[in-house]
Amino acid sequence: MSDIKRIVLDVLKPHRPSIVEMSRKLTSIKGVDGVNCTLDEVDQETESVRVTIEGPAIDFERIEQALRETGAVIHSVDSVSVGKKLVEDVHTPAPR
Numbered sequence: 001m002s003d004i005k006r007i008v009l010d011v012l013k014p015h016r017p018s019i020v021e022m023s024r025k026l027t028s029i030k031g032v033d034g035v036n037c038t039l040d041e042v043d044q045e046t047e048s049v050r051v052t053i054e055g056p057a058i059d060f061e062r063i064e065q066a067l068r069e070t071g072a073v074i075h076s077v078d079s080v081s082v083g084k085k086l087v088e089d090v091h092t093p094a095p096r
Contacts, residue, residue: 002082002083002084003031003056003057003058003082004057004058004059004060004080004081004082005054005055005056005058005081005082005083005085005086006052006053006054006058006079006080006081006086007052007053007058007060007063007077007079007080007081008050008051008052008053008077008078008079008080009050009051009052009053009063009067009074009075009076009077009078010040010048010049010050010051010074010075010076010078011048011049011050011051011067011072011073011074011075012046012047012048012049012072012073012075013046013047013049013067013070013071013072013073014045014046014047014071014072015045015046015047016071017070017071019037019039019047019049021070022037022049022051022067022070022072023035023036023037025066025069025070026051026053026063026066026067029059029062029063029066030057030059030062031055031056031057031058031059031062032053032054032055032058032063033054033055033056034053034054034055035051035052035053035054036051036052037049037050037051037052038050038051038052048075049072050078054086
């Protein structure tokens with residue numbers, strides 16, 4: 001089975017911990033080289049965050065567990081890259 005190299009998640013989290021703290025927690029997981037957290041929306045009690053994680057062997061279950069420990073939940077898995085190398089998404093014009 002091929003390892004996950006990149007995963008993009010839509011995450012709902014409470015205001016605390018901050019996205020800085022959440023990013024650091026995710027980066028400490030074995031197999032993760034880098035994390036990008038982008039705040040998409042802020043509500044009265046929650047924040048919607050787009051989380052991009054890259055690494056040689058991302059353990060999705062461990063990521064999910066770490067997010068739960070911060071009080072966050074995964075709304076959706078928006079993108080997954082698996083294999084020997086990262087393949088970038090190619091945008092093509094819509095047919096007319």
